Amino acid sequence: MGVLKFKRDHYGYLFIAPFVIAFLIFGLYPVYNTFYLSFTDTTLMSSEATWVGLQNFERLFADDVFTTAVLNTWKIWILNFIPQIGIALLLSIWFTNTRLKLRGVGAWRALYFLPNLLMPAAIAALFFSLFSFYGPVNQFMVRSGFLPEAKHYLQDPTITRGLVVFIQWWMWFGQTVIIIMAGMTAISISLYESAMVDGANAWQMFTRITLPLLKPILIFIFITSLVGGMQMFDIPYLLTDGRGSPGGSIMTNNILMYLKFSSTRGHIGAAATVGVVVFIMTTIVALGIYFVLRDRNK
């Protein structure tokens, strides 16, 4: 029996084998290849490539556009993440509050989540149309007297960046509500009951019970949002000319990577370098947060 059991458990390797093989081919090797390319001057046109050491990295760090892209990506992500988590916490508290007894919680939540499922490319094109010079937003603003004359919204760096922040928030707050509510309903009611007996008020219960117990979920939301945010592409790329206009206000990491890739010489060595730097930056922050906060919990 012991031998039989031993053999049977080896089936586990067979079950995970397709995943492991596909991961090595389509996941790990491309990562290795990207790192390798970042040390070469490979282009799309040439089959020959030379090892150039850290030259690509030196050039990238000396490039102001790269600094702009990294700062923009962080700015856009942080400005959308704070209201996203704030509104989501607020809605989750209201939706799970037994004293308020709000009606139609499921329906509200389902509707707030809808934008998340829609194609980002179509969303970008939609907002481009809505905010274009002859678009509905101008029609409304001028006719109702909010603006004396129509405005070129997408030529104003602040408005354009604000719009990208808004779209990101709009697409993601509903999902955050669902995740936080799932975490809140998993917290045992008896904890709140005993706190109530001890005379705790609503704020104390939120900060001493809800928030600490939500921590793993908040870390999960934080990291997945960060990893997605650092790779933001579709919305800023398709909202304006695909070069981060106006004035580089919505130039992001991935747009810069794409521009290097699609330049006339197709410098994939330089494009890979952008990918490597953003990969390292994001991974350090994400795993750092994961391990630091997780360990302190134990």
Place this chain on the structure above:
Amino acid sequence: MTKNYNFNTKAIRVLIYIFLGILLLVTILPIWLLLVNATRSTSEIQQGVGFLPSTHIVENYEILTGRGLDLVRGFLNSLFIAVSVTVLTVYFAFLASYGIVVYNFRGKKLFAGFVVVLVLIPLQLSIIGFFQYMSRLGLTDNYAALILPSIASAFAVFFGIQYFQSVVIQDLIDAGRVDGASEIGIFHRIMMPLAMPGAVTLGIFAFIASWNNFFNPFILLSSIEKYTLPMLVQTLRGDVYRTEYGAIYLGLAITIVPVILIYIFLSRYIINGIAMGSVKE
């Protein structure tokens, strides 16, 4: 005292409903305008903002498809890729996660931990290395490069492990073994049917993610007849349709309506799935 308290709760409730209503308007209005404008003629759209559907949908469709944009083909291309990705993602992720939950092999904890790490790191950023590698293999401009990587979806395995931990019934597996079923046969004939709700949930996510994916096909595909829907959306913004607003909105509507329909019928699966993919007991 009690009266006062009730009044306060009621007032707060009204204020909350107002807030929720405004938030709902902000959420839905852009989508509503998109759907409505898809049915309005360009001149109607230019005359002013309208919130009610009009009758020009056929006209818009003729303009949309009359200028060399093969939307039907793009639709079918996206559908083909999304269905293939869905099948591969769900099958292989469930295979791997079932293996992890049911068998006690050496290194399984390590493997499960590794999957979590993979979920947390931005593997997408290796797209340049992936592209160059595919071009060496002659697989750029080939759907295989978009479909095959879904065999190794870390998020799907992460989801599958949590799912199987709650649905695997050891007695059923043992009964299958007594009946002489092979290990893989038990997975196919006993566990897969049992795991159908999870497969549907994961499948919806895989389908929508593939359907909406712009970046990867945009990098990899080059011939126009292979373009997917999100890539055609980019064409809609080009010069050909510059002032044909009705047609543009209709084109956008066609790309998002399938997902809205899926959501109307399967929202329960989707919302539960999001909660399940994030909350770990």
